[in-house]
Amino acid sequence: MTQPGERLIQPGAYNEMVMGNTAVVRAMVETQTRVVSSYPGSPTPEIAAAIRTISEEKRPFYFEFSVNEKVASEVAFGAALNGNLSCVFFKSVGLNVAMDTFVQFGLMNIPGGLVVVIGDDPGANSSQNEQDNRHIFKMARLTVFEPASPREVYGYYKKAAQLARIEQTAAVLRLTTHVCHARQKVSFDAYEPGENIFNADFDKANGPYIPITNLAIDLKRKSFHKLTRAAEFIRQEGLNTLDQGGSEENIGIIVPGMPYLSLKDVLALDDGFSPDILKLGVVHPLDFEVIKPFLQSHDTVLILEELDDIIEQQIKAFAQDEGISAKILGKTCDEDFIGEYTPDKVHDILFRIWPDRFVTAPVDVIPGIEVPARPAQMCPGCGHRSAFQAIKKALAKTDITVADIGCHTLGFLPPYEMGEVLMCMGASSGMASGLSLGNKDRRVVAFLGDSTFFHAGIPGIINTLFNRHNITLIIMENGTTAMTGHQDHAGGTIPVKEVLKGLGVEHVFSCDTYQQEVLTRQVTEAMNIDGLSVVIASHPCMLKFTRAQSKKPGYTRRHVNIDAAVCTRVHECVAVFGCPSFVLNDDGSVAVNKDLCIGDGSCRQVCPEQAIQY
Amino acid sequence: MKEFNIYITGVGGQGIGLLSQALLQAIDHAGLDAVAVDTHGLAQRGGVVASRIRFGEQVYSPLTMKHRSDLVLAMEIHEALRGVNTAVKDSGALVYLDVSWQPLPVRISGEKPMTNDDISKTCHARQVQVFRVESHKIPDPRMQNMAVLGTLAGHGLVRGVEKNHYLSALEAVLPEKIREANINLFESYMSV
Ligand SMILES: Cc1ncc(C[n+]2csc(CCOP(=O)(O)OP(=O)(O)O)c2C)c(N)n1
Numbered sequence: 160m161t162q163p164g165e166r167l168i169q170p171g172a173y174n175e176m177v178m179g180n181t182a183v184v185r186a187m188v189e190t191q192t193r194v195v196s197s198y199p200g201s202p203t204p205e206i207a208a209a210i211r212t213i214s215e216e217k218r219p220f221y222f223e224f225s226v227n228e229k230v231a232s233e234v235a236f237g238a239a240l241n242g243n244l245s246c247v248f249f250k251s252v253g254l255n256v257a258m259d260t261f262v263q264f265g266l267m268n269i270p271g272g273l274v275v276v277i278g279d280d281p282g283a284n285s286s287q288n289e290q291d292n293r294h295i296f297k298m299a300r301l302t303v304f305e306p307a308s309p310r311e312v313y314g315y316y317k318k319a320a321q322l323a324r325i326e327q328t329a330a331v332l333r334l335t336t337h338v339c340h341a342r343q344k345v346s347f348d349a350y351e352p353g354e355n356i357f358n359a360d361f362d363k364a365n366g367p368y369i370p371i372t373n374l375a376i377d378l379k380r381k382s383f384h385k386l387t388r389a390a391e392f393i394r395q396e397g398l399n400t401l402d403q404g405g406s407e408e409n410i411g412i413i414v415p416g417m418p419y420l421s422l423k424d425v426l427a428l429d430d431g432f433s434p435d436i437l438k439l440g441v442v443h444p445l446d447f448e449v450i451k452p453f454l455q456s457h458d459t460v461l462i463l464e465e466l467d468d469i470i471e472q473q474i475k476a477f478a479q480d481e482g483i484s485a486k487i488l489g490k491t492c493d494e495d496f497i498g499e500y501t502p503d504k505v506h507d508i509l510f511r512i513w514p515d516r517f518v519t520a521p522v523d524v525i526p527g528i529e530v531p532a533r534p535a536q537m538c539p540g541c542g543h544r545s546a547f548q549a550i551k552k553a554l555a556k557t558d559i560t561v562a563d564i565g566c567h568t569l570g571f572l573p574p575y576e577m578g579e580v581l582m583c584m585g586a587s588s589g590m591a592s593g594l595s596l597g598n599k600d601r602r603v604v605a606f607l608g609d610s611t612f613f614h615a616g617i618p619g620i621i622n623t624l625f626n627r628h629n630i631t632l633i634i635m636e637n638g639t640t641a642m643t644g645h646q647d648h649a650g651g652t653i654p655v656k657e658v659l660k661g662l663g664v665e666h667v668f669s670c671d672t673y674q675q676e677v678l679t680r681q682v683t684e685a686m687n688i689d690g691l692s693v694v695i696a697s698h699p700c701m702l703k704f705t706r707a708q709s710k711k712p713g714y715t716r717r718h719v720n721i722d723a724a725v726c727t728r729v730h731e732c733v734a735v736f737g738c739p740s741f742v743l744n745d746d747g748s749v750a751v752n753k754d755l756c757i758g759d760g761s762c763r764q765v766c767p768e769q770a771i772q773y
Numbered sequence: 774m775k776e777f778n779i780y781i782t783g784v785g786g787q788g789i790g791l792l793s794q795a796l797l798q799a800i801d802h803a804g805l806d807a808v809a810v811d812t813h814g815l816a817q818r819g820g821v822v823a824s825r826i827r828f829g830e831q832v833y834s835p836l837t838m839k840h841r842s843d844l845v846l847a848m849e850i851h852e853a854l855r856g857v858n859t860a861v862k863d864s865g866a867l868v869y870l871d872v873s874w875q876p877l878p879v880r881i882s883g884e885k886p887m888t889n890d891d892i893s894k895t896c897h898a899r900q901v902q903v904f905r906v907e908s909h910k911i912p913d914p915r916m917q918n919m920a921v922l923g924t925l926a927g928h929g930l931v932r933g934v935e936k937n938h939y940l941s942a943l944e945a946v947l948p949e950k951i952r953e954a955n956i957n958l959f960e961s962y963m964s965v
Contacts, residue, residue, distance in 0.1 A: 176801055201814035285814030308808070341835045342797060342809040420834035427775070427831035502838045522840050527858040527895045530851050531876040531884040535785065535820035566818065574881050642815070734881050739819055742873075743880045752874065754914050755786075 164212030180205035186316035189350040194238035196231040199643035200250030201285035202339040203278040227614040228253035239271035242358035248276035264329035265300040266378035272323030282499035291466035302389040303443040305416040398440035404433035411457035415439040418500035432516040465500040540759035542672040542698025549675035553682035563587040565608030585615025592628035610640035610648040636697040669695035717758025726770040776829035780860040783848030785817040792918040793824035798942035810835035866902040923962025
């Protein structure tokens with residue numbers, strides 16, 4: 160059988176069970192997308208994983224992980240100015256970082272066309288919020304395709320690329336977490352491989368490209384025209400579809416994306432309730448030529464949309480202007496704005512509105528024996544755990560610890576409780592600087608991951624130097640972007656230490672985090688320094704390392720043991736160091752879970768009795 | 774059949790991905806149009822992970838509704854009970870591996886760990902059929918998922934999916950190096 164990567168580039172048609180994120184890549188290949196850039200973030204990193212199943216020599220496009228989402232957007236934009244169809248993809252909050260660049264896309268003439276794939280995260284499964292980026296797409300005046308399933312992801316990417324090319328613009332493919340990660344059998348079309356030539360046709364005559372004063376105003380005017388034509392394209396392509404229900408009451412429901420699937424599941428629970436459904440495949444601009452007759456032909460219309468009431472507000476305003484008498488229902492309480500519109504959630508909402516129409520009422524979770532919660536944790540052997548164990552010893556109870564984004568964020572949990580405030584990528588030094596102002600008694604320590612250092616961490620560090628703030632910054636260096644699945648970052652080429660040296664940071668300490676005593680000493684010393692001091696606390700990501708080792712021939716897994724004769728049950732290993740490999744037995748004895756322990760031995764130094772042995 | 778829902782759960786790092794992938798392939802090989810979804814992201818770092826697989830004439834979203842799963846597969850004791858408490862329907866079935874990956878609150882704040890007894894009591898009260906897979910009998914922990922798959926295949930717990938579908942799915946998803954050993958173990962559980 161051929162490898163998955165080979166299939167993604169084969170010219171012939173085929174069917175395959177794939178994730179939404181994988182379907183994106185086949186669509187890139189078929190549309191002859193030439194340049195692709197990204198910064199990793201859930202729910203999109205599996206797009207990159209699928210790209211990487213195609214060997215670099217055979218890959219029909221250029222791909223890079225850029226240093227952050229803003230730069231990734233700029234790289235894709237630049238390539239598209241040269242006439243290459245380009246794509247940038249990243250997660251929901253990545254758009255905040257890319258914003259300054261992104262909002263210009265609607266204004267610019269982009270000869271190659273640009274597809275922006277954004278993975279929003281309703282439910283905040285892997286993000287610091289569940290922001291609804293449709294607000295921003297609307298502000299940037301871009302067309303937004305919203306697929307509900309892997310089949311639609313594939314089809315809509317191709318439509319978005321087509322529109323982007325025709326209109327020489329950017330188009331957005333808005334995915335959400337469970338659309339990215341859904342699996343389904345998709346029929347892929349045949350395609351004609353192109354010659355894989357990069358265009359270099361930049362011509363300022365295609366502009367204007369310098370949006371200053373009145374030129375920016377002209378460009379804004381043009382962006383409206385593009386949107387009007389986009390609405391026509393959407394209509395011609397039939398992207399908003401009518402699903403005739405046939406119930407006697409005149410009820411209609413307008414719904415985009417994945418909530419459409421939830422709605423269909425809920426309506427399938429019972430026979431009899433089958434309102435008409437207008438499924439929106441494009442959520443911006445709204446096609447009022449389709450929406451208007453739908454409103455006019457129903458007495459009641461529910462707008463069922465996840466997160467904010469963006470479609471609802473526009474439709475209500477439209478109905479008011481047009482004097483349409485249909486009763487339009489939408490969100491009625493705060494909870495309607497919160498969380499993913501799963502089938503359960505949609506069931507609750509529909510049942511609240513039309514209780515008589517359901518035989519099957521929503522159920523509660525059946526209260527059984529309460530199962531202890533299982534929060535995410537740092538892995539066995541994680542260098543961040545050793546770092547926290549050591550750093551904690553250098554801190555006074557009143558000192559303030561500031562977290563940043565990455566696996567080390569998990570240090571906020573007991574038993575470590577290190578990192579007491581978290582904002583977004585790269586925010587720790589800035590926040591710590593503010594916390595240090597006028598603060599004589601409580602010292603401030605900030606944490607920062609190494610991928611984040613390059614992403615958005617450097618300006619905060621420069622500001623600390625420039626304005627002489629008094630903080631200690633600890634770089635949690637593991638050589639990879641671990642939390643999102645081990646993507647490489649700039650640190651492999653440009654060592655963090657060299658950057659700090661170049662910036663003129665005077666006090667830089669560094670050690671391997673497994674050397675806990677050294678690290679405690681270094682942090683103690685660093686915190687006594689006035690101004691900025693930096694400690695680089697390094698250890699390779701042990702999950703990545705162990706996975707690589709286990710693929711080597713002759714690999715045997717090691718693990719530690721507890722010598723019961725020596726153990727005095729102080730529980731430093733299980734309750735303070737807190738490696739998940741340790742098991743606390745009913746009788747207070749400690750054991751090792753051999754499925755979990757990787758034999759790293761970083762725990763051995765924490766036992767005061769030396770009871771942990773190989 | 775209107776819908777058949779499967780909820781697969783475990784702890785991030787246990788590798789439930791291969792189990793759900795193999796089962797999804799088997800369902801596909803049986804000619805059923807299925808949808809599925811896995812957990813990716815933060816929870817993969819030692820948190821609770823769940824995959825769902827659905828098929829039938831009226832199935833749309835890959836997400837399963839509360840207490841509508843016909844079958845729950847769990848790779849760990851605590852997650853087995855959590856799956857029963859949130860996902861399985863009354864008179865559904867549970868197949869679980871009896872290993873324990875102790876959750877943090879058990880180790881650091883004295884919460885009570887779950888036992889096999891807790892599972893059988895809860896399932897009995899709700900007429901959920903229980904199939905316990907004993908981990909100590911599995912020669913290599915890396916093949917635990919094959920024991921679970923073999924058990925559910927042997928008892929015909931997924932309607933319309935036959936032995937040959939499982940076998941051809943395993944041929945497709947397992948890397949060559951480990952294929953034979955895994956399939957042998959699967960078959961030994963299938964025929965118990
Ligand atoms: C703006 C933005 N982009 C991407 C992410 C996704 N993200 C979450 S954790 C993380 C990893 C950061 O890597 P690093 O700083 O090296 O820390 P590690 O996980 O390796 O400890 C990323 C990229 C995010 N939260 N915000």
